[in-house]
Ligand code: H2U
């Protein structure tokens with residue numbers, strides 16, 4: 438009988454935050470690729486683009502004019518997916534036809550007035566200002582009566598559906614806890630009740646000992662490829678100290694979050710020497726006024742690129758119908774990211 442080895446043999450891994458499984462097929466990494474090859478996009482942009490709806494002084498699609506802002510700028514999404522004034526109600530026609538009215542507030546956050554930048558190209562001190570805006574928004578929206586969850590996120594790159602290269606993110610806040618954080622609420626609570634520690638606190642401790650999936654660290658945060666990663670270069674940023682939300686971070690920890698956000702995204706850009714696309718976001722405790730000692734602040738990064746600046750992973754076929762699957766293991770992905778320079782490729786000399 439052959440002995441199981443996770444480097445060679447197909448296996449399933451459990452995501453303890455969602456209770457979902459991912460199929461890992463490491464033996465397939467050597468398979469030849471004859472699929473789609475897209476053209477790399479040259480990414481040189483001006484500091485100001487007169488046609489950009491996020492640049493200072495410009496008119497947005499909704500007709501509002503942006504102020505002549507410097508640094509960060511927040512506005513209510515002109516095409517908000519959630520509205521404050523949806524009437525209460527829904528559909529309740531037995532178990533097959535259920536609907537519930539949902540209210541919320543959606544905002545857009547410009548990270549910088551400089552149209553040409555992205556997070557990995559920004560200074561840590563300027564990213565810290567983005568963290569401060571996240572805190573302000575989390576505080577303001579979270580303390581709004583009917584808001585019980587605040588989702589802060591960033592879509593980067595047109596392949597992730599990002600509509601505009603101007604550095605920006607979004608906040609969608611809602612009266613109910615959305616699906617993904619809700620799953621994590623259940624699992625983290627069950628773990629905390631059983632073990633007396635946060636799930637991610639114990640997970641991080643184990644990862645710091647194993648050292649197989651780490652890619653960047655500072656005094657307050659660690660970036661790693663989770664054991665259960667689905668996307669080829671999926672990562673997480675986890676706070677060393679278990680805090681329920683960003684408002685509980687100290688000033689130094691907020692600097693640490695800005696620093697690790699940059700460290701990780703510089704490595705991402707360096708991987709294929711391209712502006713690396715992803716959807717990323719913070720997961721935090723609900724904002725319904727209750728205490729959630731089981732909740733451990735973290736940030737997920739879901740990037741689609743697989744083997745070059747143009748070849749991306751698609752969630753198709755078996756993944757849509759059965760379970761997500763990956764070839765390159767989480768350990769191999771972590772090793773590749775870890776080995777990359779901490780200096781952005783555009784700033785490396787001799788380039
Ligand atoms: P992305 O982060 O995925 O690019 O989305 C940008 C958001 O900006 C999107 O939700 C909003 C869109 O509704 N938007 C405005 O609020 N005003 C505009 O003038 C254009 C885009």
Ligand code: ZN
Nearest residue numbers: 489492552603
């Ligand atoms: Zn712009």
